[in-house]
Amino acid sequence: MNANKLNMAELLAKVKAKSESKSEPKINTPIKIPTQTSKSETIENQTHTSIDGSTIITYNKEQQQFVDLMSTSKSAVLIGAAGSGKTTCTQGAVHSLLQTGKIPTLQTDGHKHLTPGTPGILIVAYTRRAVNNIRRVLPTDLKKNCITIHKLLEYAPVYYDIEDETTGEMRKTMCFEATRNEYNPLPSSIHTIIVEESSMVSVDLHKQVESALTHPIQWIYIGDIQQLPPVFGSAILGFKMLELPVVELTQIYRQALESPIIKLAHRILSGKPIFPSEYSKWAVPNKLTLHPWKKKLEAELAVMTLGAFFKASYDKGVYSPEEDTILIPYNKACGTIELNKIIANHIAKKKGEITFEVIAGFNKHYFSVGDKVLYDKEDAEIIEIDANYSYTGARYQPESKHLDYWGHNDNAANERYNKTGGIDIDDIDTLLEKVASSEDRVTQASHKITLSLKDSDTIISIDKAAEINTLIHAYALTVHKSQGSEWRKVFLCLHQSHATMLQRELLYTAVTRAKEELYVICEPESFTKGIISQRIKGNTLKEKAEWFKGKLDS
Numbered sequence: 001m002n003a004n005k006l007n008m009a010e011l012l013a014k015v016k017a018k019s020e021s022k023s024e025p026k027i028n029t030p031i032k033i034p035t036q037t038s039k040s041e042t043i044e045n046q047t048h049t050s051i052d053g054s055t056i057i058t059y060n061k062e063q064q065q066f067v068d069l070m071s072t073s074k075s076a077v078l079i080g081a082a083g084s085g086k087t088t089c090t091q092g093a094v095h096s097l098l099q100t101g102k103i104p105t106l107q108t109d110g111h112k113h114l115t116p117g118t119p120g121i122l123i124v125a126y127t128r129r130a131v132n133n134i135r136r137v138l139p140t141d142l143k144k145n146c147i148t149i150h151k152l153l154e155y156a157p158v159y160y161d162i163e164d165e166t167t168g169e170m171r172k173t174m175c176f177e178a179t180r181n182e183y184n185p186l187p188s189s190i191h192t193i194i195v196e197e198s199s200m201v202s203v204d205l206h207k208q209v210e211s212a213l214t215h216p217i218q219w220i221y222i223g224d225i226q227q228l229p230p231v232f233g234s235a236i237l238g239f240k241m242l243e244l245p246v247v248e249l250t251q252i253y254r255q256a257l258e259s260p261i262i263k264l265a266h267r268i269l270s271g272k273p274i275f276p277s278e279y280s281k282w283a284v285p286n287k288l289t290l291h292p293w294k295k296k297l298e299a300e301l302a303v304m305t306l307g308a309f310f311k312a313s314y315d316k317g318v319y320s321p322e323e324d325t326i327l328i329p330y331n332k333a334c335g336t337i338e339l340n341k342i343i344a345n346h347i348a349k350k351k352g353e354i355t356f357e358v359i360a361g362f363n364k365h366y367f368s369v370g371d372k373v374l375y376d377k378e379d380a381e382i383i384e385i386d387a388n389y390s391y392t393g394a395r396y397q398p399e400s401k402h403l404d405y406w407g408h409n410d411n412a413a414n415e416r417y418n419k420t421g422g423i424d425i426d427d428i429d430t431l432l433e434k435v436a437s438s439e440d441r442v443t444q445a446s447h448k449i450t451l452s453l454k455d456s457d458t459i460i461s462i463d464k465a466a467e468i469n470t471l472i473h474a475y476a477l478t479v480h481k482s483q484g485s486e487w488r489k490v491f492l493c494l495h496q497s498h499a500t501m502l503q504r505e506l507l508y509t510a511v512t513r514a515k516e517e518l519y520v521i522c523e524p525e526s527f528t529k530g531i532i533s534q535r536i537k538g539n540t541l542k543e544k545a546e547w548f549k550g551k552l553d554s
Contacts, residue, residue, distance in 0.1 A: 057088060057092055059089070059092060060085075060249075060251050062247055062248065062249050062250065062251070063085060063088075063089040063092070063249060065247050066078050066089055066093055066247040066249075067089065067092050067093045067096050068096075069245060069247065070093035070094075070096065070097055070218075070220060071093070071096040071097050071099075071100055073097070073100075073102055073191070073192075073218045074218065074245070075218055075219040075220065075244050075245075076220055076221075076244055076245045076246070076247060077198075077220075077221045077222075077223070077237070077240050077241050077244050077245070077246045077247070078090065078220065078221070078222045078223075078246075078247050078249070079222075079223050079224060079225055079237075079241070079246065079247070079248050079249070080224065080248060080249030080250070081224060081226045081249075081252070081265075081266070081269065082224070082226075082256070082262050082265050082266070082508075082512045083252045083253055083256025083257060083259075083262045083265075083266070084249035084250065084251060084252055084253070084256075085249055085251075085253055085256075086222055086224075086249060087133070087134065087137055088137075089249065090134065090194065090220075090222060091137045091138065093220075094121060094138065094139075094142065094194075095139075097121065097192065098119060098121075098139075102191070103119045103120050103121060103191050103192070104119075104120045104189045104191055105117060105118070105119070105120065105189065106118050106119065106120045106145070106187060106189050106190070107187055107188075107189045108187055109186075109187045109188075111154065111180075111186070111187060112154055113147050113151045113152070113154070114144075114145065114147075114187065115144040115145065118141045118142065118144055118145055119141055119142060119145070119191075120187075120189045120190050120191040120192070121142060121145060121191060121192045121193075121194070122145045122146075122147070122152065122190060122192070122193045122194070123135070123138065123142065123145060123146045123147075123193075123194045123196060124146075124147060124148065124149045124152050124193060124194070124195055124196070124209075125148060125149065125195070125196040125197050125200070125201075125484060126148065126149060126197060126200040126201050126205075126484050127148065127197070127200070127455065127484040127485050128148055128379065128454055128455040129484070129485040129486050129487075130196050130197040130200070130484045130485065130486070131146045131147060131148055131196070132146075133196070133486055134146060134194075134196050148455050149201065149205055149209060150176075150178075150378075150455060151455070151457075152180070152186070152209065153178035153179070153180045153181075153208055153209065153212060154178065154179045154180045155176045155177065155178055155179070156176065156177070156179050156458075157175070157176055157458075157460055158175060158176070158177045159173070160173050160175075173464065176376060178208050178212065180212040181208070181211055181212050182211050182212065182214075184212075185212050185213065185214045186209075186212045186213055186214075188214060188215050190213070190215075190217055191217060191218060192217060192218040192219075192220065193209070193217055193218070193219055193220070194220040194222065195219070195220065195221045195222065195236070196222050197222070197223060197483070197484040198221040198222060198223040198235070198236055198237040198240070199223040199224065199225070199227060199235050199237045199483070199484075200235070200483050200484040201235065201236045201237070202234065202235065202236065203234040203235070203236050203239065205236075206236040219240070219244075221236065221237055221240045221241075221244070223237045224512075225237070225241075225536070225541075225544050225545075226269055226505065226508055226536075227483060227505060227508065227509045227512075228479065228480060228483060228505045228506055228509045228535075237545075238545045238546065239545075241541060241542075241544075241545035242542065242545050242546070246541060248541065252266065259287075260282065260284040260287050260288040260518075261287070261288060261511060261512070261514050261517075261518050262512075264282065264288060264511055264518070265508055265511045265512050267531075268504055268507045268508050268511060268530075268531050269504065269508055271504065271531060271532060271534070272531070273527075273528040273531045273532055274290070274527065274528070274531065275524065275528065276292055276524045279292065286517055287516070287517055287518070288517070288518050288519075289518070289519045289520065290520050290522070290527070291519065291520060291521045291522070292521075292522060292523065292524050293495075293521065293522070293523050296496065296523065297495075299333035299334040299495065299497040300333075300334075302334040302495050302497075303333070303334045303335070303338045303339055303342075304342075306334070306339055306342075306493055306521070307338075307339055307342030307343065307346075309521075310326065310339070310342070310343055310346075310475075310491075311342070311343070311346045314343070314346065314347065314350075315350070319489075319491070320488075320489075321343075321347065321372050321475055323487060323488040323489065324487050324488055324489040324490070324491065325475075325476075325477060325482065325485075325487045325489075325490055325491070325513070326339065326343075326475060326476040326477070326490075326491045326493060327476070327477055327478070327479050327482055327490060327491065327492050327493070327510045327513065328476055328477075328478060328479075328492075328493045328494075328495075328498070329478060329479055329494070329498040329501035329502065329506060330478065330497065330498050330501060331478060333495075333497045334493075334495040334497050334498070335476075335478075336476040336477060336478055339475070339476040339493075340472070340473035340474070340475050340476050341366075341405040341406065341473070342405075343473075343475040343476065344366075344368070344371055344372075344405055344473045344475060345366075345404050345405040345406075347370070348368040348370070348371070348405075349401075349404075351370060352401060353368040353369055353370055353401070354368060354369070354399045354400065354401055354403075355367070355368045355399065355400065355401070355403040355404065355405065356368065356385045356399040356403075356447055357396045357397040357399070357403065357407060357446075358385070358396070358445060358446055358447045358449070358468060359391075359393060359394055359396045359445065359446040360445040360446070360464075360465035360466075360468040360469045361445075361465040361466075361469065363465075363469055364396075364407060365468060365469075365471070366403070366404070366405040366406070366407065367382055367385060367449065367471075368382070368385075369382055369383060369384060369385060370382065371473060372473065372474045372475055373451070373471050373472060373473055373474050374471070374472050374473075374474040374477075374481070375451055375453065375462075375470065375471050376470065377481075378453050378454065378455045379453075379454040379455060379474065380451040380452060380453050380454060380474075381451065381452045381454070382449055382450070382451060383450050383451065383452050383459070384449070384450035384461075385399075385447055385448070385449050385450070386447060386448045386450075387446070387447055387448075388444055388445060388446055388447050388448045388463045390444045390463070391444040391445060391446045391447075391463075392444075393444070393446065396446045397409060397412075400412070443464050443465055443466065444463060444464065444465065445462075445463055445464060445465045445467075445468045447463070447468075448461050448462070448463040449461065449462055449463070449468060449471070476493075479506050479509055479510045482509070482510065482513050483509060485513060486513055486514075486515050487513060487514065487515060488514075488515055488516050488517070489514065489515075489516060489517040489518075489519065490510065490511075490513050490514035490517070490518050490519070491519045491520075491521065492507075492510045492511065492518065492519070492520045492521070492522075493521045493522075494520070494521065494522035494523065494526045494527060494530070495522075495523065495526065496523055496525075496526055498526065499526070499529065502526055502529050502530035502533060503530060503533045503534060503535040504530065504531060504532075504533060504534045504535070505534070505535045505536055506530065506535075507527075507530040507531065
């Protein structure tokens with residue numbers, strides 16, 4: 001262990017000595033920032049105002065290439081790092097495509113989320129936030145056609161009767177499925193589908209969209225290969241980079257680098273570390289903060305310290321769960337699981353909400369109405385919690401304002417309840433009747449939880465143990481789960497226990513989730529290690545595409 005520390009210290013010393021021998025380029029002079037695939041050149045603002053007051057965009061060579069390519073109705077891939085103008089380029093390419101007169105008027109064929117009479121161009125993404133990012137810059141008619149892929153496929157809960165392998169009894173199960181498929185296809189008037197954040201779209205989900213199309217269309221895939229490769233297997237972006245024409249944007253615009261967040265992102269990509277003596281130089285009030293831990297803490301104490309920080313930040317209005325997020329590389333130790341409990345418990349107590357102990361199989365969970373959660377990878381909010389009359393398993397603690405998210409209720413002896421396991425004693429006849437009529441007693445959870453799903457605008461209720469065991473609090477997320485999303489303010493928390501995860505791509509992905517403000521809490525050596533370590537291998541786009549697409553499913 002000491003040898004490892006010595007080696008790391010020696011490495012950092014060498015890197016620092018080499019780094020200090022170079023002068024730091026200033027933002028007000030032309031600079032070149034190295035990336036993994038090429039050297040990105042900083043250039044002037046590409047927009048100016050004409051005499052009549054309209055905005056004119058001057059495209060660079062690569063952007064113009066993509067605009068021209070998209071206007072031919074051919075499929076293509078557009079990649080580029082933060083600040084390279086992907087959104088502006090896409091905006092111009094869509095306008096150019098509309099000007100060709102080739103785009104039919106959309107006939108929705110009864111589709112719930114598409115608007116008839118709009119152009120037959122759809123902009124889709126895996127997450128609601130990615131959709132909202134591109135929606136802001138599109139013409140009014142096309143804003144209505146920016147939806148998640150799950151909405152495009154009109155995902156809906158489907159219930160099945162299946163035989164329980166343990167008891168032999170029939171029970172109901174629910175899963176979300178696409179209701180748009182080869183038997184109920186998407187409208188034939190769709191001409192183009194633009195896939196935003198395509199690094200987040202799995203091959204399987206992409207195949208579902210393809211199977212719901214009865215005619216050939218123009219596909220446009222937009223992504224950033226500087227980000228983390230997917231954890232779920234194969235991403236469609238890597239495959240399409242090997243199949244279709246690829247336009248890579250390498251020039252970084254000066255106005256982008258005027259954002260301290262984007263400037264930091266490209267410093268991370270350069271591989272040149274930032275040392276504690278430089279932290280004050282990077283600080284921009286209400287924009288960017290690099291906050292080092294004052295001393296090394298064990299993981300358990302570190303997460304408690306973070307918990308105290310975020311409780312105070314919530315009370316002061318500095319941290320807003322509705323607009324901000326907390327990113328951490330790991331779930332366990334100094335990770336999201338414990339920090340989520342601390343924050344959720346604090347917010348529930350501040351609001352005076354009742355906390356429920358929910359038993360799902362062998363697991364106990366603690367939830368309150370208003371909790372911010374993830375369900376099946378989708379943002380959701382708990383809007384109701386009720387006892388499940390079909391549950392006949394172990395007893396659970398009665399719900400209480402004094403029950404915390406670790407199952408403690410110090411005030412239990414002073415509270416008077418007329419409930420047994422959450423069920424009214426006076427309602428025992430109803431309970432027995434419901435239990436007797438239930439065919440699904442074994443797999444039931446102790447409570448039914450009603451959720452408002454944000455991406456699909458759906459209200460659902462879940463009461464199966466397996467369903468509730470997938471429900472997680474979403475105040476703090478892993479960086480992998482944050483991909484494709486963007487928040488007003490991002491708190492990035494790094495700790496020595498995250499060492500195996502700290503790599504350039506993870507830091508870059510986390511930093512670029514912040515739209516307005518970034519607050520980094522880190523140990524200096526942890527931040528440095530993340531910058532100098534690299535995960536995505538390859539020197540050419542082909543090599544990176546092979547790495548990025550992940551392992552093929554067997």
